[in-house]
Amino acid sequence: MTSTVLIIGGGQAAAQAVDTLRREGFDGRLVLVGDEPHLPYQRPPLSKQFLAGELAADRLPFRHQAFYDGHRVEVRLGKRAARIDRDGRRVVLEDGEEIAYDRLMLSIGARSRELTCPGAELSGVHYLRGIADVAAIREGLKPGARVVVIGGGYIGLETAATARKLGCAVTALEMADRVMNRVVASSVSEYFAHEHRTQGVKIVCNTRVVRLEGARSVERVVCADGSTYEADMLIVGVGAVPNTDLAADAGLPCENGIVVDDRCRTADPAIFAAGDCTNHPSLRFGMRVRLESVDNAFEQGKAAALNMLDRPTVHDRVPWFWSDQFDNKLLIVGLSQGFDQQVLRGDPATRGFSVCYLKGGELIALEAVNHSKDYMAARKMIAERARPAADKLADPQVALKDAV
Amino acid sequence: MPKVVFIEPSGERREIAAPVGVSLMEAARQNGVDGIVAQCGGACACATCHVYVSPAWLSKLKPRDEMEEGMLENAWHPRENSRLSCQIPLTADLDGLEVTVPEQQG
Numbered sequence: 001m002t003s004t005v006l007i008i009g010g011g012q013a014a015a016q017a018v019d020t021l022r023r024e025g026f027d028g029r030l031v032l033v034g035d036e037p038h039l040p041y042q043r044p045p046l047s048k049q050f051l052a053g054e055l056a057a058d059r060l061p062f063r064h065q066a067f068y069d070g071h072r073v074e075v076r077l078g079k080r081a082a083r084i085d086r087d088g089r090r091v092v093l094e095d096g097e098e099i100a101y102d103r104l105m106l107s108i109g110a111r112s113r114e115l116t117c118p119g120a121e122l123s124g125v126h127y128l129r130g131i132a133d134v135a136a137i138r139e140g141l142k143p144g145a146r147v148v149v150i151g152g153g154y155i156g157l158e159t160a161a162t163a164r165k166l167g168c169a170v171t172a173l174e175m176a177d178r179v180m181n182r183v184v185a186s187s188v189s190e191y192f193a194h195e196h197r198t199q200g201v202k203i204v205c206n207t208r209v210v211r212l213e214g215a216r217s218v219e220r221v222v223c224a225d226g227s228t229y230e231a232d233m234l235i236v237g238v239g240a241v242p243n244t245d246l247a248a249d250a251g252l253p254c255e256n257g258i259v260v261d262d263r264c265r266t267a268d269p270a271i272f273a274a275g276d277c278t279n280h281p282s283l284r285f286g287m288r289v290r291l292e293s294v295d296n297a298f299e300q301g302k303a304a305a306l307n308m309l310d311r312p313t314v315h316d317r318v319p320w321f322w323s324d325q326f327d328n329k330l331l332i333v334g335l336s337q338g339f340d341q342q343v344l345r346g347d348p349a350t351r352g353f354s355v356c357y358l359k360g361g362e363l364i365a366l367e368a369v370n371h372s373k374d375y376m377a378a379r380k381m382i383a384e385r386a387r388p389a390a391d392k393l394a395d396p397q398v399a400l401k402d403a404v
Numbered sequence: 405m406p407k408v409v410f411i412e413p414s415g416e417r418r419e420i421a422a423p424v425g426v427s428l429m430e431a432a433r434q435n436g437v438d439g440i441v442a443q444c445g446g447a448c449a450c451a452t453c454h455v456y457v458s459p460a461w462l463s464k465l466k467p468r469d470e471m472e473e474g475m476l477e478n479a480w481h482p483r484e485n486s487r488l489s490c491q492i493p494l495t496a497d498l499d500g501l502e503v504t505v506p507e508q509q510g
Binding site for chain 1 (some may be wrong): 430
């Protein structure tokens with residue numbers, strides 16, 4: 001009988017695991033250790049409503065303290081785990097405290113990838129990952145401030161949009177030939193680049209930052225082609241790196257994430273992992289993936305909790321993602337890797353359209369711009385391995401679910 | 405604070421007081437109402453905070469926008485009185501609002 005469950009890392013996966021454990025009747029000791037001084041909270045609003053000052057801080061946590069007290073969860077905030085003693089089944093925290101476990105879940109997330117170019121250590125260079133980062137960035141987002149965003153991915157573009165809405169002069173620099181190139185079709189990239197430009201964000205692609213200059217604080221960004229951009233503040237969104245040291249130091253296999261199976265189990269039967277830090281199999285797509293998403297953290301947190309209670313539960317959901325930029329909502333479902341056919345549904349000029357991805361005739365992914373109906377229909381169709389007809393997909397007058 | 409009633413999938417009635425300004429979904433989540441999953445946290449991106457609004461209250465709510473409409477159309481068992489609870493901000497007028505949580509979400 002499991003008597004102590006210890007969760008290291010206090011984000012979305014942890015919040016969900018705690019909820020599931022108690023809901024499913026686990027009545028043993030439950031300890032949650034988080035390195036930030038906050039109860040588990042939602043990260044998506046950090047680059048959007050929270051950064052804009054439209055959402056109060058007390059609306060970020062999934063649950064308030066009363067929930068944790070009421071469910072007998074020992075929450076240790078502002079604490080980091082130093083090492084796992086697998087033989088002794090205990091975790092040693094950096095402050096020396098030792099916590100014994102019967103089951104351990106690692107939900108230690110990912111951290112911002114950092115710039116390595118000269119000048120990267122200057123003040124005024126910001127990353128956006130947690131509440132503390134937002135507090136520092138928000139102070140600089142004054143009307144007229146020159147903000148340079150490095151990286152045209154989700155975080156970069158969402159932050160650019162928010163800074164622009166607050167009246168900053170915003171330039172976004174992207175190394176590839178189009179924004180969000182790793183995650184969306186070129187028609188979607190073009191649509192969003194156009195939206196940003198219309199709103200007054202300067203978007204520059206095909207440019208590589210080689211140096212940051214400034215006396216103490218960053219003043220200028222220098223690119224490989226010699227172009228320079230004056231900056232009062234720099235926000236860097238160039239991807240994330242999974243936190244694996246704790247697991248790797250304990251001898252658990254890690255490869256672009258902590259390696260787990262479809263039940264969130266690591267190589268140690270007492271240790272599970274969930275969320276952005278894991279490398280896990282996707283049964284639907286037949287490959288191993290590491291996903292940075294709310295949905296994945298939520299589902300793995302839940303699956304890990306059930307498996308820790310010895311209730312075999314496979315994590316096999318179709319992943320989904322979203323992004324809000326200005327008044328546009330991008331909704332993505334499925335994984336497009338390996339597609340052999342791409343079909344545009346609708347006209348981007350109408351501000352509502354979708355891009356469908358097929359592989360061997362099966363729908364494997366869909367990107368919807370301001371089109372929730374296609375997105376919701378695709379969620380079911382991808383899970384059911386639907387084989388829609390390409391000519392029907394291309395006709396926006398035919399409902400997506402009727403395109404089979 | 406307005407009080408709202410959630411009827412959970414088990415049939416249990418949960419009366420919850422929540423501050424004006426938060427959404428109906430947030431009131432449910434903070435209090436652990438069974439069946440309100442709310443994965444996206446109110447971004448109208450997941451349709452996992454679906455509720456059926458007691459018909460007497462429907463006309464007091466701001467109607468669904470196009471985005472919510474599209475999410476609900478292909479949600480689990482949508483009905484005329486389906487809403488996403490994240491799209492309903494609590495106001496003093498909604499004191500007494502009653503909603504039923506469906507058996508499934510998504």
